[in-house]
C-alpha cells in the first residue's frame with residue numbers, strides 16, 4: 001500500500017528521528033513496519049489498528065469516491081502477523097482496537113519520535129493527533145498518509161484542525177510536520 005517513494009521517505013525519517021518510539025496507526029499488512037525495521041531493526045515500533053479495515057466515514061470524508069467502511073480489511077491480527085516472514089520485523093507492541101479517545105487510553109504514554117498515521121478517514125486521524133500530540137518529543141515528526149488525496153478529504157481537514165505547518169513530500173501523498 002506504500003509507494004516506493006513513501007517507503008523511502010519513511011526509512012529516511014527512521015534514520016533521522018531515532019531517540020524514541022515509532023507509533024504507526026493504520027498498518028494494514030505492515031509494509032510501513034517492515035520498511036522501518038529494515039533500516040532500524042532496533043526501533044521500538046508500536047502499531048494500532050482494528051485489523052478489520054475502515055470504520056464508517058463521517059461527513060468530513062465526503063467526496064465522490066470516499067473510501068468506505070470495510071476497505072483495507074486484513075482479516076484480524078493473526079493474519080496481520082502472518083505477513084511478517086521475518087519475525088524479527090514484527091512490531092514490538094500491537095494494539096487491536098477501533099480508534100476512539102476511550103480505546104486509545106490503553107496505549108500508555110511514552111516519548112515518541114515518529115508518529116505515522118495512515119487511517120484514511122477524518123475521525124481516527126483527528127483522535128490520534130489529539131491523543132499522541134503530548135507524547136511527541138522535541139525534534140520529532142508526524143507523517144500523515146493521504147494528506148490531500150482526493151478520496152480521503154477528511155485526513156487533510158483533521159490535520160488543518162490540528163494546526164501547525166504541514167508540508168508535502170514530492171512523489172508521496174504525505175503531509176509532514178516537524179515538531
Ligand SMILES: C[S@@+](CC[C@H](N)C(=O)[O-])C[C@H]1O[C@@H](n2cnc3c(N)ncnc32)[C@H](O)[C@@H]1O
Nearest residue numbers: 001026027028032049050053072098099118124
Ligand atoms: C490504508 S490502510 C494502512 C496502510 C499501511 N499503512 C501500509 O503501509 O500499507 C488503513 C488501515 O487503517 C486501519 N483503520 C482505519 N480506520 C480505523 C479505525 N477507525 N480504527 C482502527 N483502525 C482503522 C485499517 O484497518 C487499515 O489497516
